[in-house]
Amino acid sequence: MTHSRGLNPARTVLENGAVVLAKSTSTTPAVAISLAVQAGSASDPDGAPGATWLLSRVIDRGTATRPAAAIAEELDSRGISLTVTLTRHSFTLVCTCLSEDFEPVLGLLGDMLMAPSFPEEEVATRKGEVITAIRQDDDNPAVRALETLMAHLYPGGHPYGRRTKGSIEIVEALTRADLARQHATRFAPTELRVVMVGDVDSTRANETAARVFGPWRKPAPPPLSLPPVVPATRRERVVIPMMNKAQADIAYGFTTIARRDPAYYAFWLMNNVFGQYALGGRLGDSIRERQGMAYYVSSSLDANVAEGPLTIRAGVGPGNVDRAIASIDHEITALVRDGITQKELDDSRRYLIGSIPRALETNAAIANFLQTEEFFGLGLDYDVRLPDLLTAVTLDEANAAARRALDPERATVVVAGPYEGPAEIG
Amino acid sequence: MVRSTLLDNGLKVLVQEEHTAPLASVWCWYKVGSKDERPGLTGVSHWVEHMNFKGTANIPRDQVKGIIEQFGGSWNGYTWIDETTYFETATRDALDRMLFIEAERMASCLYHPDDCESERSVIISELQGGENDPDQLLDQELTATAFKAHPYRHPTIGWLSDLQTMTRDDLYGYYRRHYVPNNATLVIVGDVDTDAALRRVDHYFGGIAPGESPARIRTVEPEQTGERRLAIRREGTTAYLKIGYHAPSATEPHFASLLVLDAVLTGAKGVNLWSSFRVPPPQRSATLYRALVETGLASSVSGSLMPTAQPFLFTLSATVTDGTPLDAVGTAMLDTINRVRREGITDAELAKAKAQLRARLVFDNDSVTNIAHQLGYFETIDSVDLFSALPARIAEVTVEAAAAAAEAVLKPSNRTVGWFEPTPVGVGS
Numbered sequence: 001m002t003h004s005r006g007l008n009p010a011r012t013v014l015e016n017g018a019v020v021l022a023k024s025t026s027t028t029p030a031v032a033i034s035l036a037v038q039a040g041s042a043s044d045p046d047g048a049p050g051a052t053w054l055l056s057r058v059i060d061r062g063t064a065t066r067p068a069a070a071i072a073e074e075l076d077s078r079g080i081s082l083t084v085t086l087t088r089h090s091f092t093l094v095c096t097c098l099s100e101d102f103e104p105v106l107g108l109l110g111d112m113l114m115a116p117s118f119p120e121e122e123v124a125t126r127k128g129e130v131i132t133a134i135r136q137d138d139d140n141p142a143v144r145a146l147e148t149l150m151a152h153l154y155p156g157g158h159p160y161g162r163r164t165k166g167s168i169e170i171v172e173a174l175t176r177a178d179l180a181r182q183h184a185t186r187f188a189p190t191e192l193r194v195v196m197v198g199d200v201d202s203t204r205a206n207e208t209a210a211r212v213f214g215p216w217r218k219p220a221p222p223p224l225s226l227p228p229v230v231p232a233t234r235r236e237r238v239v240i241p242m243m244n245k246a247q248a249d250i251a252y253g254f255t256t257i258a259r260r261d262p263a264y265y266a267f268w269l270m271n272n273v274f275g276q277y278a279l280g281g282r283l284g285d286s287i288r289e290r291q292g293m294a295y296y297v298s299s300s301l302d303a304n305v306a307e308g309p310l311t312i313r314a315g316v317g318p319g320n321v322d323r324a325i326a327s328i329d330h331e332i333t334a335l336v337r338d339g340i341t342q343k344e345l346d347d348s349r350r351y352l353i354g355s356i357p358r359a360l361e362t363n364a365a366i367a368n369f370l371q372t373e374e375f376f377g378l379g380l381d382y383d384v385r386l387p388d389l390l391t392a393v394t395l396d397e398a399n400a401a402a403r404r405a406l407d408p409e410r411a412t413v414v415v416a417g418p419y420e421g422p423a424e425i426g
Numbered sequence: 427m428v429r430s431t432l433l434d435n436g437l438k439v440l441v442q443e444e445h446t447a448p449l450a451s452v453w454c455w456y457k458v459g460s461k462d463e464r465p466g467l468t469g470v471s472h473w474v475e476h477m478n479f480k481g482t483a484n485i486p487r488d489q490v491k492g493i494i495e496q497f498g499g500s501w502n503g504y505t506w507i508d509e510t511t512y513f514e515t516a517t518r519d520a521l522d523r524m525l526f527i528e529a530e531r532m533a534s535c536l537y538h539p540d541d542c543e544s545e546r547s548v549i550i551s552e553l554q555g556g557e558n559d560p561d562q563l564l565d566q567e568l569t570a571t572a573f574k575a576h577p578y579r580h581p582t583i584g585w586l587s588d589l590q591t592m593t594r595d596d597l598y599g600y601y602r603r604h605y606v607p608n609n610a611t612l613v614i615v616g617d618v619d620t621d622a623a624l625r626r627v628d629h630y631f632g633g634i635a636p637g638e639s640p641a642r643i644r645t646v647e648p649e650q651t652g653e654r655r656l657a658i659r660r661e662g663t664t665a666y667l668k669i670g671y672h673a674p675s676a677t678e679p680h681f682a683s684l685l686v687l688d689a690v691l692t693g694a695k696g697v698n699l700w701s702s703f704r705v706p707p708p709q710r711s712a713t714l715y716r717a718l719v720e721t722g723l724a725s726s727v728s729g730s731l732m733p734t735a736q737p738f739l740f741t742l743s744a745t746v747t748d749g750t751p752l753d754a755v756g757t758a759m760l761d762t763i764n765r766v767r768r769e770g771i772t773d774a775e776l777a778k779a780k781a782q783l784r785a786r787l788v789f790d791n792d793s794v795t796n797i798a799h800q801l802g803y804f805e806t807i808d809s810v811d812l813f814s815a816l817p818a819r820i821a822e823v824t825v826e827a828a829a830a831a832a833e834a835v836l837k838p839s840n841r842t843v844g845w846f847e848p849t850p851v852g853v854g855s
Contacts, residue, residue, distance in 0.1 A: 025446070026446065027446045027447070027792065028792050029788060030788055030789065030792070068710075069711070071710070072710030072711040073711050075708055076709070076710055076712070076778060076782065077711075077778050077781055078708075078781065078785065079694060079708055079781055079783070079784065079785025079786055079789075080708050081705055081706045081707055081709070083705070083706065096705075096789055097785075098785055098788065125719075125720065125722050128725065128747045128748065129719070129725040129726070131748050132664060132725035132745060132746075132747050132748045133725065135663040135664050135748050136663065136664045138663050139560070139662050139663040139664060139848075139851070140558070140559075141558055142558075243661075243852070244660060244661030244662065244851060245558045246553075246554035246555075246557040246558055247551060247555045277491070277495060278490075278491040278492065278495055285491075288548060289544075290544070291544070292543070292544030292545060292546070292547040292548050293547065293551070295548055295549075295551040295555055315551060315555045316551060317547070317550070317551055320547075347492055347495065347496065350495070350496050351495040351496065351498055352498070353498065354495075354496070354497050354498020354499070354516070355498035355500070356498065357447055357448050357498070357517060358447075358449055358498060358499070358500065358515060358517075360447075361449060361793050361794070362792045362793050363792065364792075
C-alpha cells in the first residue's frame with residue numbers, strides 16, 4: 001500500500017558522493033539490488049565502441065580478492081542471477097536475493113563494481129561470446145532494422161547511433177588493459193547510485209551500503225560531452241535485404257526531445273495515443289486490428305540526456321511492407337493534421353495514472369523507477385507528483401508535440417528482411 | 427491462503443487475498459491447448475484465443491479497447507500445449523469489470539467473419555516472425571521429431587497450411603466446445619475480500635450453462651526406442667544445438683528430481699511459464715555451463731523443463747561460439763550429460779540446486795499477476811495442490827532419487843539431437 005503516501009525512499013549521499021536509496025517493502029522475503037554507474041555505452045572511448053559492452057560482460061568475472069569461480073559459487077549457491085545491463089548512460093548491476101542473503105550479496109556486488117580484476121582468460125572467453133552475439137544480431141532482422149535506424153538518426157559517430165556491442169573487428173582488438181582503463185576512467189563514487197528495495201529495514205540497508213561503498217575513493221571523471229543532435233531534414237529510406245528470413249521488420253523514426261524538456265509529458269501522452277494505448281494505439285488499430293498486416297506494431301519514446309528517438313516498429317510479411325509503411329505515413333499525417341481527440345488524451349492519461357500502482361508493484365520495478373528518478377533528478381516525490389504532471393498536459397500541448405516530432409517528409413525508414421524494394425522512394 | 431470453490435455449473439474458482447498493493451489480478455484458464463487439436467486444425471486453440479479479444483455480445487468490438495485501460499490495467503492471454511488463458515491486472519476497483527469481461531469471453535464472443543479473416547494474416551505473421559529465429563525453428567522441429575504419436579508434436583502456432591485453410595466455423599465450433607464453465611478455472615488474487623469476490627463471481631458466471639465435457643486425447647507417446655537426429659541447414663550466422671529427452675509429467679515422481687538435475691546442469695529456472703524465463707538462471711557453476719561456456723565452446727547454454735499434464739520434453743540447448751566446430755560442442759555436451767547419468771550428482775550439488783529452486787520459487791511469486799498465474803496453471807494441468815506440494819517434493823529429492831531420474835530420462839535411446847547448421851548467407855540464393 002505504498003502508493004497513497006508515495007514511495008518515500010530513504011536517501012543518503014555518502015561522503016565520497018555516492019547516492020544511496022533504500023525502500024522497505026514486505027511483498028516477498030527478497031531484496032532487489034540495483035547498482036548503477038553513469039558509465040554507459042555513450043562513454044565508450046573514441047575509436048572503440050563496444051568497449052563498455054565487453055566491460056559489462058567481464059566486470060563480474062573476478063575481483064582483487066575473489067576469483068571468478070568463487071563469485072560463481074557465491075551467486076549460484078544463493079539462487080541469484082546477476083544481470084549487468086548497459087544503456088547509453090548507465091552501467092547497472094541488478095539482482096534479487098533472499099532477504100537473509102542481503103548483506104553478503106551487497107558486499108559481493110560492491111567488490112565487483114569497485115575492484116574488478118579482468119582476468120585474461122575471462123576476457124578471452126567473453127570476447128568469444130560477444131562476437132557470437134554480434135553474429136546473431138547480424139542475422140536478426142529486428143536488430144538490424146533498429147540499429148540501422150539509430151545509425152541514420154544519429155550519424156557521424158554520435159554515441160546514440162553506435163552499436164552498443166561494437167563490431168567484431170573492434171571486439172577482437174580489445175585487451176584487458178583497454179577494459180581496465182575504461183573502468184579506471186569512468187567508474188567513480190560520484191557516478192554511483194545504489195538502490196535497494198525489499199524486505200530489509202531501510203536504515204540497515206543504508207548503513208550496509210555506507211559500509212560497502214563509503215571507503216571507495218576516486219576522483220570524478222570528466223563530464224561526458226555529447227555532440228548536438230541534428231534533426232533530419234528529408235525523408236530517408238534504407239533497405240537491408242535478408243532473403244533467408246520469413247518476415248520483414250520495419251523501424252521508422254525521428255529524433256525528438258531530451259528527458260528534461262518541459263514538453264516531455266505532452267510527448268509521452270501523444271506517443272501513448274499514437275502507438276501504445278491498448279494494443280499499439282492508433283498504429284495498432286490500423287495495421288494490426290483493421291488491416292491484419294502485422295503481429296506487432298507500436299511506437300516508443302526514449303527521451304534521454306540528449307534528444308532521444310521516437311521509434312515505430314512493425315513485423316510484417318514481405319508482401320505487406322509497402323502497405324505498412326504507407327499506413328504509418330497515413331497515421332502520422334492524420335495525427336499531425338487533425339490532432340488527437342480530447343477523449344483519446346483523457347483515456348491515455350487515465351491509463352497512465354492508473355497504471356502507477358501496477359508499475360510499482362514488485363521490488364525490481366520500484367528499484368528501476370528509483371534509478372530513473374535519481375538519474376534524471378526528478379525528485380524523491382516524483383511518483384506522487386507524476387499524476388499531476390500528466391494531468392496538466394493540455395490537448396494543444398499534446399498536439400503541438402505531434403507536430404514537433406512527427407513528419408513523414410523527415411522520417412527515416414529502415415526495412416530489414418526478405419524484401420528488395422527500392423531503397424529510396426520519393 | 428487460497429480458497430477453492432466449485433460453482434454448480436462446474437466452474438472452479440480459486441481466490442487468494444494479497445493486500446500488499448491496491449491491485450487485483452483475474453485469470454481465466456481453459457483446459458484446452460494445442461494437444462487437443464486434430465490434424466487439419468493445428469493452431470486452432472491459439473487462433474481462438476486471438477478471436478476472443480474481438481468483442482462479445484455485450485462488449486462491442488470498438489469498446490474492447492479501453493475497458494481495462496481506464497483502470498490503469500494490463501491484459502493479455504496465451505496458449506500453450508495444455509492450456510489457454512486470459513488475464514487482467516488492474517487496480518482493485520476494476521474487479522467487477524474483469525469478471526464481466528471473462529464471463530463474456532466464456533459465453534458470448536462474436537467471431538465476425540471479417541475479423542476471422544483479418545486475424546488469419548496476423549497469425550501467419552506471428553508464425554513467420556518465429557521462423558526468423560533459428561533457435562525457435564530448431565525447437566519446433568526437434569519437438570516434432572521427438573514425438574511421433576502424441577499431439578504435443580505440433581507447434582502451438584499451428585502448421586501453415588492449416589492456418590491458410592481453417593474456416594470461421596472451425597474456429598467457432600472449437601470455441602463452443604471448449605469454452606464451458608466445467609472446462610475452466612477462474613483465479614482471483616489481490617487486494618480483495620474473498621466472500622465478496624465470490625458473490626460477484628456467482629453473479630457473472632453462475633448463469634452460464636455447463637457443456638459436455640470436451641473429449642480428451644487418449645494417445646500415449648510410445649517409448650522411444652533409439653536416438654533420433656535432425657539437422658536444419660539454412661542460411662544463417664550461428665549454429666545451435668538442442669537435445670530433447672522425453673520427460674515425466676508434473677505429477678510423476680521423477681519430475682521434482684529432474685528439476686534438480688536441470689538446476690545442476692544449467693541452473694534453476696523456477697516453474698512459472700509466464701515469468702521464470704525473463705530472468706536468466708543462476709548458472710555460472712552449473713555443470714553444462716562449465717563444460718561448454720567456460721571452455722569457450724558455446725556462448726550460452728540453457729535448460730527447459732516445465733510442468734505439463736502429460737509427459738513432454740526436457741530440453742538442453744547451446745549456442746555455438748563463432749568458429750567452433752560443431753562436433754566439439756556436440757561431443758562435450760553429450761559427454762557431460764552422460765557423465766551425470768553415470769555418476770549422478772553430489773550432496774553439494776543437490777544442496778545448491780535445492781537452494782536455487784527455493785529462491786526461484788519465491789521470485790516466481792513476486793506479484794499478484796504471477797501468484798494468480800501459478801495457481802491457475804497448476805490447476806489446469808492437474809491440481810492447485812500440485813503447486814503447494816512442489817516445495818516439499820523438491821526438498822525430499824535425494825542424490826539417489828536424482829540418480830534414478832538421470833538413469834531413466836537421460837538415456838541415449840530417449841533423446842533427440844537437433845542441429846541448426848548455418849550455411850553462408852547469400853550464397854546460392
